[in-house]
Amino acid sequence: MNQNNPQFNVGSTGRTNSRLESVVSISIIAILLAIAATLFIRQADTDISRFGITPANLQPSQKPVPEAETSPFIQVPAGFDKLSEPEVYNAENLYEKINGKAPLYTEAGFSKLYCQRFVNKSDANLWMEVFLYDMGNLRNAFSVYSMQRRPDAKTLSAFVQMYGYGTSNGLYFVYGRYYIEMIGSAESDQLVMAMLETAANIQKNPMVAGDLKIEELDLFQSENLVPDSAKLYLKNAFGFEGLSDVFTAQYKIGRQPITVFFSKCPNVQDAEAMAESYRKFLTENDATVKQTTSEFLKNKIFDFYGATEMVFTTGQFVVGVHEAENQDAAEKAAMILAVKLSNSNKIKQ
Amino acid sequence: MSEQNNKNIGRREFFTRTAKAAISIGAAGVAARLFYDAKGPQRGGKAEKLVTLPDFSVPQEAGKTISVVKGSDRIKSVNKAIELLGGIKRFVKAGETVVIKPNVAFATPAMLGATTNPELVAEVVRLCYKEAGAKEVFVIDNPINDPASCFMLSGIEKAATAAGAKVIMPTPSLFANTTVKDATLIKDWPVLFGPLEKADKLIGIAPVKHHHRSGASMTMKNWYGLLGGRRNTFHQDINGIIAELAVMVKPTLVILDGTMVMMTNGPTGGSISDLKRADTMIASCDMVAADSCGCELLGKKVSDLPYLTKAQDYGIGTTDWQSLNPATATLS
Numbered sequence: 001m002n003q004n005n006p007q008f009n010v011g012s013t014g015r016t017n018s019r020l021e022s023v024v025s026i027s028i029i030a031i032l033l034a035i036a037a038t039l040f041i042r043q044a045d046t047d048i049s050r051f052g053i054t055p056a057n058l059q060p061s062q063k064p065v066p067e068a069e070t071s072p073f074i075q076v077p078a079g080f081d082k083l084s085e086p087e088v089y090n091a092e093n094l095y096e097k098i099n100g101k102a103p104l105y106t107e108a109g110f111s112k113l114y115c116q117r118f119v120n121k122s123d124a125n126l127w128m129e130v131f132l133y134d135m136g137n138l139r140n141a142f143s144v145y146s147m148q149r150r151p152d153a154k155t156l157s158a159f160v161q162m163y164g165y166g167t168s169n170g171l172y173f174v175y176g177r178y179y180i181e182m183i184g185s186a187e188s189d190q191l192v193m194a195m196l197e198t199a200a201n202i203q204k205n206p207m208v209a210g211d212l213k214i215e216e217l218d219l220f221q222s223e224n225l226v227p228d229s230a231k232l233y234l235k236n237a238f239g240f241e242g243l244s245d246v247f248t249a250q251y252k253i254g255r256q257p258i259t260v261f262f263s264k265c266p267n268v269q270d271a272e273a274m275a276e277s278y279r280k281f282l283t284e285n286d287a288t289v290k291q292t293t294s295e296f297l298k299n300k301i302f303d304f305y306g307a308t309e310m311v312f313t314t315g316q317f318v319v320g321v322h323e324a325e326n327q328d329a330a331e332k333a334a335m336i337l338a339v340k341l342s343n344s345n346k347i348k349q
Numbered sequence: 350m351s352e353q354n355n356k357n358i359g360r361r362e363f364f365t366r367t368a369k370a371a372i373s374i375g376a377a378g379v380a381a382r383l384f385y386d387a388k389g390p391q392r393g394g395k396a397e398k399l400v401t402l403p404d405f406s407v408p409q410e411a412g413k414t415i416s417v418v419k420g421s422d423r424i425k426s427v428n429k430a431i432e433l434l435g436g437i438k439r440f441v442k443a444g445e446t447v448v449i450k451p452n453v454a455f456a457t458p459a460m461l462g463a464t465t466n467p468e469l470v471a472e473v474v475r476l477c478y479k480e481a482g483a484k485e486v487f488v489i490d491n492p493i494n495d496p497a498s499c500f501m502l503s504g505i506e507k508a509a510t511a512a513g514a515k516v517i518m519p520t521p522s523l524f525a526n527t528t529v530k531d532a533t534l535i536k537d538w539p540v541l542f543g544p545l546e547k548a549d550k551l552i553g554i555a556p557v558k559h560h561h562r563s564g565a566s567m568t569m570k571n572w573y574g575l576l577g578g579r580r581n582t583f584h585q586d587i588n589g590i591i592a593e594l595a596v597m598v599k600p601t602l603v604i605l606d607g608t609m610v611m612m613t614n615g616p617t618g619g620s621i622s623d624l625k626r627a628d629t630m631i632a633s634c635d636m637v638a639a640d641s642c643g644c645e646l647l648g649k650k651v652s653d654l655p656y657l658t659k660a661q662d663y664g665i666g667t668t669d670w671q672s673l674n675p676a677t678a679t680l681s
Contacts, residue, residue, distance in 0.1 A: 084498065095493070095581035095584070096493045096494045097494050098455075098617050099454055099455070099493070099494075099581075099616060099617070100560050100561055100562045100563070100566070100584060100587075100615075100616045101561045101614075101615075101616060101617050102581065102584070103561065103562060103584055104561050117456075127502075129456075129457075148613075148614050150613070150614075150620055150622045150623065152622060153620075153622060167620040167621060167622045168620075168621050168622070169460075169461075169620060169621050170619055170620050172619075172620075181619060183457070183461075183619045183620070185458040185460075185502075186458070186460070187621065
């Protein structure tokens, strides 16, 4: 029948042509989808600089912070009013608040900063700003706290169970995973009272609670220990990338202040590898081996631009002395710490 | 039309439809080619135009390039320091427009030393107006965090305004992009250009501060406050950016206030205990020399601050500030 039709018969074999049409249709749709996908991918990868929008042109955010994002821990102290609205910063824009000090925090696990200013109701010259840095965990918070601790500052009775101190115009302390600063515009008892009240409110808040003690710090305990001198370098201690999680403290040997340090490694082999890499770093940077009467410390003491450096291991611990002026005092300090570390065997990771 | 007719078309009809389809596809292709712009949209407005900061420097005079004055009173010290360089009239002529760039980076009280002392700013404004006969004095900075709060809480706005200066807030329209010659960092980057465009002279006034990243913040680092955009990216090469800033800005005079020095926890500080009295005021036409002298107040050497040597290598000034025969004085 259809063979006899003089017309060019496209649709006479209905089933075959329908399949052909389906194949063609699906192919076209597939091509269109491929084009759409390509456009989508290309669009996501657009070089915005071609449109005059470079990262340089992107202005820092100055948007008001939604109330829900502000800290529930910072409350207006009695006798004070809000001087500014609450502000919240993350790792991306922390520099907008503290500029060149931002890397100190962002390199130590910083998550968020909540801050707000309060002014005394009866004296506008008396105002303070509260900074609450969420550092993710206690060790990170202690690290940034310890790096900035004012050496001559007083430890206040309010901070007996915590790491904290006060100066004539500020309070600084660690609480759980938070590092908190309160900075006053003047040396004023009214401001100090307001700061203590704010600190107490923060401590009362169950949402802030967490570990308050770093057990490794007990390993420094000695009659030689200079109180409140402990620091924690999370990484790049003494300018060397290979030294991480390093605790330091000052020991006083006679009149000589000596910086001792240790880092606990997962096992003995890792500790030896870390110590060896630091020794290599020193010698590659022109340090020379110093003579010693101690067999144990042989080839482990260095002259580094006039200062004494020392590094060795005891069990899982890398132990040493940094930038000591006196080698004898340095050796004594190192041995005091080494004995304490070798006696310890129940430290939490 | 019946279903049968729909399915059965003639040869002519088939070729007609095919031709129409081909023409449609061809027309779409031609249109797409005509509309296609291989270069993409071009930049418009100010962002496209690169600017260069004017050269505000004055001719050198032997023995009058740097002065160092010891004294606890900032006002007396800065007057003496400028006098030792030949007086304010050497730097500012009658009828000129002067821009003063203090460090207003933070919304902190003046006593913390994180910002330029407001009384010092006011005194330099006064000198420009009363002693030199300046036509206008503007005070500028680009603190990223809420400039209004920074100018207000630092006390600089109040002091400068009381002395007759106009404080200019860094609005977006005042920025233009610049590229520093041979720079690797300041390329097509926004700077606070508006107030500088028509100024005759530029004076930088900075406190001596410890800086967590660069080691020290003094007169060269102070120009960081002219940058716009997400300038924190430059912290990855802090020495490079400070040296390039020194190339970008050619000031008339820099004043480095070391009366109280922030010894630790810079650049923000936060505690009075971060400060140490050094009772030193430095004025200079050579900012590399000024900062090289100033770093000693922080207990640092030139070699501790690599940007100083970099700037010297760029030909901006000398780190050997003693070789300039500094004019000195000690005030009672």
